[in-house]
Amino acid sequence: MFCVKHIIRTIPTRKFLLYQKRYKYYFVTTPIFYVNASPHIGHLYSALIADAMHRYHRLLGCEQTLFATGTDEHGTKIQEAASRAGCHIPDYCDQISRQYHELFHAFEVEYTDFVRTTQQRHKTAVHHFWETLRSRGHIYKGTYSGWYCVPEESFLTEDQLKEARGDDGKPRKVSAETGHPVEWMEETNYMFRLSALQGELLSWLKTEPVRPARFQQQLLAWVGGPSALRDVSVSRPSSRVHWGVPVPGDHGQTVYVWLDALVNYLTAAGYPGEPLPGHWPPSLHVIGKDILKFHGIYWPAFLISAGLEPPQAILCHSHWTVDGEKMSKSRGNVINPLGCAEVFTASGLRYFLLREGTPHSDANYSETKVMRVLNSELADTLGNLLSRSCARAVNPAQVFPGYDTSLLPSLCGSEGQQLLESLAHLPDAVAKHYEECAFYRGVDVIMGTLRLANRLFEVQRPWELAKCGGDNERLRCTLHLAMEALRVCGIALQPVAPSLAGRVLDKLGVPAERRCWADMQTCADQDAAIGKQQVILYQRVLSGR
């Protein structure tokens, strides 16, 4: 096993110690997913970011964490999808909600709570929240008329519309953002006084809760702009939308699906029960750019009006396109994650999405790219370093040599020195990127270090050192550095690729209790036996489907 004594690597001096910042509590959420269709890689991406942030905070040593996800099951979209599928609505919801459970299980999304908007605990939360808003004077009854977009479940303003030709060739108004048709509608609804909240929203936005900066700026422009903050309709006549939560005391109206859905975050926090420590406000909502307005304007406005704190942070990510095109059912290019996992493995696809997804701009999915990234990074860089440093020809004693000051670093030349410096900087460098949910950058740092370790191997040629049995110290030093790189990178990779990283650490013999973020800076000073199991970390993929 890994040895009893551990020492702190001292070279070079650290500038910041971000990862030593202690978070006591951490509460992260994904959006809850519509059950009108099966999950695709875009949905999975939102969940992976949240899962990676959750795992990262657990590695930092948070005492208590919550990670909530779930399914959004009410509204006309769902009514229609169930009827298209010829299903009873609740059965249909069960079926798609189950697909999300299966997806998350396959991709190691380890949530601590799964909220379904059809659950009784959620309906109780919605009713209580509604009553709170109403009793505080934020909801009133009014007649509303305007252009209504059914797929978006929203009234749109003139500047959110454009002219387009319908299937019959006639001009008609459509949503400028999504291209969905709109129809003129006039109805009696309950309205929420959003227009009164500009000042509060601007103060909240001044705390810069939204990342990346471009989405924060977009919100500032919307909230500060002249037409952004019109009151919003927060109910629909139940004659039109019957599949939803009835408005308390008025069963002729159904609670607006977005109000209903947003409350899921409170449901997960145990609302309306007395809040437990660390249960409110959420530390981070992970969302996609299409739902920024709902989370960055409506949600904080609802919360402030109900006397509750708005979220501490929102990470808004961009979208996945496929071979350069928007993913859509009509284009037939929707990527099913479980199908891809058959070729690339679930761990491989998870790694790819977090490795290539960039929050600030859209990322493109193509099988050629997935293959290239996984072969070059998981197989040729990480996998190769693991197998070459554990190979009997190089490492006949089958050990992870301990750190020995008399050996290091001079024996391994400038490559050894460079690698040692890179290892000393890695925990802070990666933490800084993970804090921003920039996993692609964190992985860049990790891969850079692993490449240095492979380079050290090539320069030192340990297989020759082992053969002649002569320069034993240089061999030990090379192996120590290579395995230390694997250990440190394995710990840092856990949020992105949990089971792959776990296999690296298992093979090195690193005990489960020594895999926290702070453990990166301490290494063993005695030899430890490595695992006996044969590991091929990632089998190269030779062609797509």
Ligand code: MSP
């Ligand atoms: N039900 C609402 C969210 C309510 S949260 C209170 C919803 N659901 S969704 O299923 O349509 O989308 C869930 C998440 O998937 C969103 O974060 C959305 O941005 C994300 N994605 C959907 N398509 C996507 C891509 N093509 N690429 C990346 N993420 C995308 O919206």
